[in-house]
Amino acid sequence: MAKKQLKEENDFFSMVYEVTKLIPYGRVTSYGAIARYLGSGRSARMVGWALNACHSRPEFIPAHRVVNSRGLLSGKHHFGNSTTMEQLLKNEGVLVEDDQIVGFSEKFWDPLRELK
DNA sequence: ATTCTGACAGCAA
DNA sequence: TTTGCTGCCAGAA
Numbered sequence: 227m228a229k230k231q232l233k234e235e236n237d238f239f240s241m242v243y244e245v246t247k248l249i250p251y252g253r254v255t256s257y258g259a260i261a262r263y264l265g266s267g268r269s270a271r272m273v274g275w276a277l278n279a280c281h282s283r284p285e286f287i288p289a290h291r292v293v294n295s296r297g298l299l300s301g302k303h304h305f306g307n308s309t310t311m312e313q314l315l316k317n318e319g320v321l322v323e324d325d326q327i328v329g330f331s332e333k334f335w336d337p338l339r340e341l342k
Numbered sequence: 343a344t345t346c347t348g349a350c351a352g353c354a355a
Numbered sequence: 356t357t358t359g360c361t362g363c364c365a366g367a368a
Contacts, residue, residue: 238364238365239365239366256350256351257349257350257351258350258351258352261350261351261363261364266363266364267363268350268351268352268362268363268364269350269362269363269364269365270350270351270363271348271349271350271351271362271363271364271365272348272350272363272364272365272366273349273350274348274349274350275347275348275349275350275364275365275366276349276365276366277349278348278349279366280349289349292349293349294349294350294351295350295351295352296351299349300349300350301349302349303349304349305349311349
């Protein structure tokens with residue numbers, strides 16, 4: 227059997243990718259929220275680390291919908307141009323001002339609450 | 343095997 | 356109030 231494939235499903239990285247891909251259009255979430263959903267709780271850094279490797283993924287990961295707990299576009303610099311992430315968000319109707327999501331509480335999509 | 347880093351989050355001063 | 360330090364876990368050198 228494809229152990230590797232099964233393993234990927236259990237991998238922390240893949241979990242992050244899957245959850246990230248599940249983020250609805252026009253919604254955003256935080257690294258910590260995903261970390262909690264994965265059960266790691268305080269390992270939000272791993273989420274960021276996983277997203278850092280999202281470039282190695284053949285699929286498109288809407289990492290622009292993942293921001294830090296304050297709704298700050300912490301990883302905008304990793305989208306090639308520093309404006310790409312902000313541009314993508316704006317394209318989805320998410321207002322971004324000063325690298326921060328406007329109405330973050332409203333746009334926030336909690337995997338724990340939505341996926342449960 | 344050990345050490346360092348990393349797109350965070352929370353708490354302390 | 357803002358700034359900074361630690362904790363957390365996994366992957367890369």
